[in-house]
Amino acid sequence: MDKKAKIEILKKILAIESVNDNETEVADYIASLFANYSTAKIEKVSYAPHRDNLVITIGNSGPILGYSGHMDVVAPGNLADWSTAPFEPTIKDNCVFGRGAADMKGGLAALVVALLELLEKKSELPGQIRLLATVGEETGEYGAAQLTKLGYADKLAGLLIAEPTDNMQRIVYTARGVIDYKVTSKGKSAHSARPQYGINAIDNLVEFYKLAKARLAKFTATDEVLGGVTHNITVIHGGEQVNNIPSYAELLGNIRTIPQYPNKLFYEELEQIIAELNKQKGFSLAITYSFPEEAIPGSPDSPIIQIAKKVHSKYWEKPAAITGSLGANDGAEFLQAKGSFNSIVIGPGSNTSHQSNEYVDINSYLKSIDFYQDFAITFLGTQLIK
Structure with a gap:
């Protein structure tokens, strides 16, 4: 997939007004991108009218790596504070501006494109990747709670959430509860x-x-x-x-x-x-x-962190900071699933979450796509060795 197509997918997702609602339109658009791949399993899970979670699984068998992103965004606030229309994604200064560009449609789009490219290249996966696209993260993580109760996160080998972490410069392994x-x-x-x-x-x-x-x-x-x-x-x-x-x-x-x-x-x-x-x-x-x-515990020395650090070093000269998050995320729900696995958070996006003139850096977005593909293959490969 060329650069233009990758950016276009991001812009189309950003243009959908999913302000604490209407995630179904986002889910339908993402599902349509996978419709031509018979090896992709596509499942919509309804939470409420106009609010559907989306689960896409690629790969035939073996350990499952969870990739997660939420489809809702917060309200844009005072429109006068925006230099561009919040739901008309605009490119300037090598960034894409729009509500949700950082939190977290930039990360969600990067996960989607990463899976699409793996399918396009017919990559032989040493396991499976499951995209968990959720509703309602901004107001209570209830989409993640629903998917967890239905078993979609049971016995994952690991979980990566693509919330923004200073343009992929931090890897988060622990988070406060709320x-x-x-x-x-x-x-x-x-x-x-x-x-x-x-x-x-x-x-x-x-x-x-x-x-x-x-x-x-x-x-x-x-x-x-x-x-x-x-x-x-x-x-x-x-x-x-x-x-x-x-x-x-x-x-x-x-x-x-x-x-x-x-x-x-x-x-x-x-x-x-x-x-x-x-x-x-x-x-x-x-x-x-x-x-x-609940708060998310974790260890900076866990295998999933070590793999993420190793893969990260292939794409960025500066090592990622291994740290925690003061805010909650969907991982708190998914980690209640059956089995024992660790989660990390790493995603493109600036520190403009919930602010006017929210944006994602295009270079960070494109490099994150490569990172997510490489990380999935590397992580799943280590699971087969066990």
Whole structure:
């Protein structure tokens, strides 16, 4: 496949407005690229209307290497901040600009082209490669969760996720987990001139706020790569109007966890606070969680890291940094599959994720395609030797 065709595939994927929805159009386009290859197994897995995961497997038998990328993107934000239309991919200064260029349609397109080229060349694979293209990564990794529950990640030999890592200059082996939670507070309305007849839902929510900030501060351990736990209350809503005692209030909290602390410890702490407060007169609090993810442990000395470093050195003079990620990714779900395997994250893309004027460097994108092909053949070859 020539350079122009590789860039065109990237641009077509970028042009699809899959803002936390509409991933089916991306899946259909990618599937169409593989339709003429009888040796490619194509499976669409529906999550919801207009939201289909896509699984493509190439190779006939042997160990399976997972390649993963998500098809959704975040909203472009204020269009006035963009120098080009976010869903009209534009090339300038040897970069492709557009929403999702870095996070992570650049990496997804590179994986797609890598597999297509292996099929075009009729490469003899020492195993299989399975592309797991997911929905909903930006809002909770629920596409990856669905594919994991259905067994698509069972007994993988390894997993590579093509999230952006400073234009392929970092290889990530560990990542923080995340717990998004919501606390609701029910009270009783009354005129603000007669507050004794009501129950102030905001006051009760503030009591939870203070206790949660204090109690979770005791998780003081730090990870040498990921740092410490963070806990932030990020959204608060409540009340009806200024002269009413509020009958309802809610807050959203975000915890970023590290491998030293399983998520269950935070659930226990938060739920204990809820139980304690609800024993008091007038309190009616409840807590729910939104797609929590465990932290991803790992070792910088694992075989998959060593292979990635070796292959990387063939394409870049500067060695890749072996590091961790402060954000969560689909690997947290896939690693719950049956079997034992390690995951890494390495992908093209700048540090403009979620920003206006997001872009991917064309040279990085093209070299990543070669890397993904070489890595797959090298990694799967080592699995056959075992």
